Amino acid sequence: MRPLDWVVLGGALTAIVSYGLYKGRGSDTMSKYLLAGKTMPWYAMALSIMATQASAITFISTTGQAYVDGMRFVQFYFGMPIAMVILSATAVPLFHRANVYTAYEFLEKRFDTKTRALASIVFLIQRGLAVGLSLYAPAIVLAVIFGWPDRLTTLVMGALITIYTVTGGIKAVTWTDVQQMIIILCGLVVAFFMIVHMLPSGISFLDALYLAGATGKLNAVDMKFDLNNRYNLWSGLIGGCFLALSYFGCDQSQVQRYLTGKSIAQSKLSLLFTAMAKIPMQFLILFVGAMVFVFFLFERPPLLFQNVAMNQLQSPALREQFAPIDTRFGQAFEQRKQAAEAMADARRLHDDSRRAASLAMYRSAQVEINNLRASGAKLYQESSGEKGFNDTNYIFLSFVTRYLPPGVVGLLIAVIFAAAMSSSSGEVNSLATVTVIDVYRRHIRPQATDRHYLWVSRLATAFWASYAVFFAQYAKKLGSLIEAVNLLGSLFYGSLLGVFVLAFWFRRVSGTGAFVGMLVGEAAIFAAYWFTSISFLWYNVIGCVVVIATGVAVSIARPIERPA
Amino acid sequence: MIHSSVMPPPDRAHLPDEPPPFLGTWPRVYAAILVYLAALITLFYVFTRMFS
Numbered sequence: 001m002r003p004l005d006w007v008v009l010g011g012a013l014t015a016i017v018s019y020g021l022y023k024g025r026g027s028d029t030m031s032k033y034l035l036a037g038k039t040m041p042w043y044a045m046a047l048s049i050m051a052t053q054a055s056a057i058t059f060i061s062t063t064g065q066a067y068v069d070g071m072r073f074v075q076f077y078f079g080m081p082i083a084m085v086i087l088s089a090t091a092v093p094l095f096h097r098a099n100v101y102t103a104y105e106f107l108e109k110r111f112d113t114k115t116r117a118l119a120s121i122v123f124l125i126q127r128g129l130a131v132g133l134s135l136y137a138p139a140i141v142l143a144v145i146f147g148w149p150d151r152l153t154t155l156v157m158g159a160l161i162t163i164y165t166v167t168g169g170i171k172a173v174t175w176t177d178v179q180q181m182i183i184i185l186c187g188l189v190v191a192f193f194m195i196v197h198m199l200p201s202g203i204s205f206l207d208a209l210y211l212a213g214a215t216g217k218l219n220a221v222d223m224k225f226d227l228n229n230r231y232n233l234w235s236g237l238i239g240g241c242f243l244a245l246s247y248f249g250c251d252q253s254q255v256q257r258y259l260t261g262k263s264i265a266q267s268k269l270s271l272l273f274t275a276m277a278k279i280p281m282q283f284l285i286l287f288v289g290a291m292v293f294v295f296f297l298f299e300r301p302p303l304l305f306q307n308v309a310m311n312q313l314q315s316p317a318l319r320e321q322f323a324p325i326d327t328r329f330g331q332a333f334e335q336r337k338q339a340a341e342a343m344a345d346a347r348r349l350h351d352d353s354r355r356a357a358s359l360a361m362y363r364s365a366q367v368e369i370n371n372l373r374a375s376g377a378k379l380y381q382e383s384s385g386e387k388g389f390n391d392t393n394y395i396f397l398s399f400v401t402r403y404l405p406p407g408v409v410g411l412l413i414a415v416i417f418a419a420a421m422s423s424s425s426g427e428v429n430s431l432a433t434v435t436v437i438d439v440y441r442r443h444i445r446p447q448a449t450d451r452h453y454l455w456v457s458r459l460a461t462a463f464w465a466s467y468a469v470f471f472a473q474y475a476k477k478l479g480s481l482i483e484a485v486n487l488l489g490s491l492f493y494g495s496l497l498g499v500f501v502l503a504f505w506f507r508r509v510s511g512t513g514a515f516v517g518m519l520v521g522e523a524a525i526f527a528a529y530w531f532t533s534i535s536f537l538w539y540n541v542i543g544c545v546v547v548i549a550t551g552v553a554v555s556i557a558r559p560i561e562r563p564a
Numbered sequence: 565m566i567h568s569s570v571m572p573p574p575d576r577a578h579l580p581d582e583p584p585p586f587l588g589t590w591p592r593v594y595a596a597i598l599v600y601l602a603a604l605i606t607l608f609y610v611f612t613r614m615f616s
Contacts, residue, residue: 074608081601085594093581213615220608233605265582268590275597279604 005410012414016176017160023175024168030453033169034101034433040260045270048177049257052426056138056419063396066289070219072231077279079241084275088268090504091249096264101437103255110503112511120438126492132471134423138416144308145397151473158469161425166461173425180418187415195291200298207344208294217290230535239537246493246540250500253430292399297340300333305394309380329372336365432460490536494543495521502551509555517551
């Protein structure tokens with residue numbers, strides 16, 4: 001980081017906090033603090049929804065994923081527009097008319113207290129486990145790239161979001177999300193143009209596209225149906241739709257965004273705009289990753305993108321074992337570079353036989369590079385004792401810090417901060433809302449003044465922000481459990497979705513039916529997780545279907561008693 | 565009475581569903597979104613095939 005980068009980063013962070021404090025003024029009632037007094041326009045809600053969903057790891061990891069695995073991850077979002085249409089037609093008007101603060105409050109109006117309580121607890125566990133990770137994940141990557149202490153980074157990010165989230169409530173969160181989303185989009189566009197500009201002089205954008213395609217990085221659509229393949233058109237459309245229905249329809253961190261709308265129409269527009277903008281945005285992020293791969297066809301990349309691992313491999317203790325790997329890596333890179341140049345030439349000359357020969361040469365060099373990277377990783381793991389080494393998350397930032405000019409590096413680090421802060425502030429805000437509305441006001445102190453609830457909301461927000469920072473401070477000690485925690489989130493969505501589907505469309509289902517359905521649905525998801533190899537995207541479908549079937553069956557067996 | 569000391573919430577049970585600012589009705593807007601999705605997938609499919 002050079003002085004200009006610090007100026008850009010500092011300026012962006014100061015602007016975010018100042019803007020949050022400014023826009024959050026006047027949040028002096030519980031309704032204004034938790035629902036912005038229902039005054040938000042559609043574009044602010046839409047950008048806030050997108051910013052809350054896009055975590056820092058989305059930018060760090062997704063670009064790396066495109067580098068390694070191509071663009072097929074974009075299919076994960078194909079079900080989202082379908083889900084948004086369904087939610088706009090059903091959930092949005094129902095939530096607005098029920099005049100609720102939380103999605104789970106609606107469940108009591110429709111079913112009973114125990115169903116609301118169970119759904120609230122599921123949300124608090126699932127979101128509570130994830131909230132610190134939004135801060136921790138980017139901090140650990142920045143620690144490796146820049147050597148910044150990860151605890152200090154999480155503390156700074158946590159302190160910044162606490163300032164505007166506690167004082168301004170959801171209004172501050174939403175408007176800072178808008179600003180953060182603008183920073184994120186600007187950063188992405190600048191990164192894209194910089195990469196294209198930095199390609200070798202003989203390589204045009206069309207050549208880069210051709211090379212990315214020939215090397216398997218532009219695999220945006222895979223039509224083959226395979227339950228065990230995480231990303232294909234069908235898992236994206238069906239599994240992705242269920243996941244988006246769960247996330248945008250049952251997760252308070254998203255529902256609360258569109259509950260702040262001025263009207264039903266404004267809330268609907270916010271979801272539909274997100275549906276239209278999200279896929280192109282994700283495509284752009286992945287495309288940036290694919291272009292980074294093309295860039296490294298002509299510029300020698302490090303054997304491993306993680307600095308700590310590379311420093312250890314180059315240390316005197318490992319130098320002797322590492323030297324032959326490094327030499328062979330250099331040779332394989334040169335062979336791959338020649339193959340890439342030959343492929344680009346063949347494309348321009350429409351020479352099919354040369355194209356085939358150079359592609360074969362590329363593939364052989366790429367296999368050698370992959371093997372050498374695996375050897376390097378193995379050597380590092382053996383010497384450090386670290387298991388499951390993976391440098392995907394370091395690819396993009398490694399490129400940014402080595403090749404991009406001063407100012408742009410600061411902008412892209414600001415993007416990482418903005419993404420982490422927008423996700424965390426939304427999560428903290430929603431956790432506080434559920435704690436106050438579904439727990440405190442419902443079960444502990446139901447008859448207090450509005451001012452009392454406002455202060456409890458502020459305290460709850462401060463508590464969850466502190467909890468997020470505290471959890472992030474100790475996340476390192478969880479080690480590989482972090483993956484398990486992430487997975488844990490996906491284990492709960494299906495049953496939450498199922499109970500809301502019952503609430504919206506199955507009028508004869510009783511509270512007991514919904515409650516038992518949720519429990520059985522959870523059991524089915526855990527059974528699928530433990531005993532099958534089915535991709536996690538399908539858990540939402542399984543959970544939802546089981547909750548509906550059980551809820552209907554229980555309600556038929558024990559119908560609601562209606563007065564004669 | 566629950567929440568007696570809190571301001572009573574405004575009645576929103578009969579909140580009207582305003583028409584969208586374009587295309588006249590919401591079903592038309594929903595259809596447009598689904599057509600957009602289909603177009604996007606087709607475009608990505610062509611993109612994949614063209615450069616594979």
